[in-house]
Amino acid sequence: MVISRDGAVRQFAIEGHPSSATLYLHGATSVAGLLEAMRECDALPQSVWLLRVAPSTTCRLDAGTRTVLAHALQRWRESRSGATHVPPDLRGPSLSTRVARWRLAAATALRDRFVVGA
Numbered sequence: 001m002v003i004s005r006d007g008a009v010r011q012f013a014i015e016g017h018p019s020s021a022t023l024y025l026h027g028a029t030s031v032a033g034l035l036e037a038m039r040e041c042d043a044l045p046q047s048v049w050l051l052r053v054a055p056s057t058t059c060r061l062d063a064g065t066r067t068v069l070a071h072a073l074q075r076w077r078e079s080r081s082g083a084t085h086v087p088p089d090l091r092g093p094s095l096s097t098r099v100a101r102w103r104l105a106a107a108t109a110l111r112d113r114f115v116v117g118a
Contacts, residue, residue: 012037020050025059025090031068034061038072042079049082055090066090 011033013024021044023037041051051073055061061069073084 010036012040014040014044016044016048018045019047020052021048022052022054024054024056025061026056028060029065031065034065034068034072038076041076046080049080050085051076051082052085053087053090055087059090061090 011026011029013026014037015022015024021041023041025034025037029037044051053069053073069086069090073086076082077084
């Protein structure tokens with residue numbers, strides 16, 4: 001839990017530097033809290049091209065929130081031509097599912113291309 005200067009309890013904190021920033025997530029972060037955090041990340045100076053996500057030891061994200069995080073970070077990367085770093089335990093099943101589907105499609109295409117009589 002983080003308490004802001006105005007006394008509000010927040011589920012995140014952002015540490016910024018000239019070219020990078022770190023988004024710290026705390027506790028059971030909700031989708032609303034995550035969207036608020038990403039709005040603040042969007043407001044970072046344009047010189048910030050790298051955004052790291054660092055969960056606290058008490059950070060808990062359900063599958064839906066991890067999916068929102070993955071999409072929000074993708075949008076952030078694309079809008080800045082930047083990069084993000086997310087620890088493996090926060091990567092949602094949506095990322096691994098997409099990779100698995102891509103690998104299956106590629107393997108099927110290769111099989112179909114090289115199987116004699118297909």
